């Protein structure tokens with residue numbers, strides 16, 4: 001009886017394993033055509049400056065809409081793209097598209113907002129990455145000071161010497177640099193002292209339920225104080241409600257981003273949202 005049960009369990013487990021593998025292979029195969037088929041788009045999530053409640057930037061977030069599989073999360077397909085090497089073409093497309101969007105919004109009369117773009121560790125580590133960014137800036141006519149690149153701690157810490165050089169090259173282009181998901185990486189803080197970083201993005205896991213979780217509040221408070229004393233800007237990610245907003249505000253965080261203000265929006269929806277937000281702020 002027990003043996004029978006054990007075998008059934010094993011069979012169940014291995015079926016699930018196969019499912020996972022099959023899905024992963026399917027995604028890998030479908031991802032190959034995604035760029036060419038125009039299945040990617042960017043959504044934009046506003047970033048609000050707390051001192052004056054102004055929208056000062058947007059984060060570009062990649063969306064993959066597959067004809068039959070539907071919407072697939074970047075958390076699922078970015079790691080696959082990194083393994084297959086497609087991240088380089090996808091990353092170039094994202095940067096180019098974000099820069100074009102930025103310029104077309106300015107042409108349409110929107111105020112110039114900072115455009116933040118996520119950069120994968122694999123892209124950042126690719127020799128000549130800063131040159132590639134310079135080329136895309138030249139090609140699109142992007143104003144480098146309006147472009148911010150989001151890097152993870154892992155990306156800048158893995159090959160710290162080379163990273164320092166690449167970061168320096170990027171900064172000399174005029175581009176801004178932010179550390180994404182700050183506080184979740186396993187790394188020393190010494191890089192903050194030496195690397196030319198502009199901003200810390202406090203990971204949303206610390207913001208979640210911050211008003212009821214003294215440990216989260218203590219960590220966020222410490223990160224903001226650290227940022228302030230090193231002359232770095234701070235932004236809280238994943239602010240979902242008023243209580244979380246009030247809490248990070250009380251600790252003098254510079255900016256916030258999260259569902260409380262808006263979800264990542266398609267370009268047209270962002271323009272509508274922004275107009276309404278300006279209207280509300282004026283009223």
Ligand code: C2E
Pocket residue numbers: 045060061062073074075078094118119120150180181204237238239240257258259260264
């Ligand atoms: P991230 O850069 O840390 O982006 C923040 C994620 O949190 C986004 O998920 C965003 O939709 C979500 N988010 C924003 N506000 C809230 C909130 O209030 N509550 C909650 N629960 N979530 C919120 P998304 O768009 O699914 O992206 C996931 C991750 O995929 C990103 O994390 C980033 O690491 C990666 N990613 C997205 N777009 C790109 C891209 O163009 N290139 C690269 N290399 N990675 C990307």
Ligand code: MG
Pocket residue numbers: 059118150180
């Ligand atoms: Mg990000």
Ligand code: MG
Pocket residue numbers: 180181201203204237
């Ligand atoms: Mg993040």
Ligand code: MG
Pocket residue numbers: 208209210211241243244
């Ligand atoms: Mg809460």
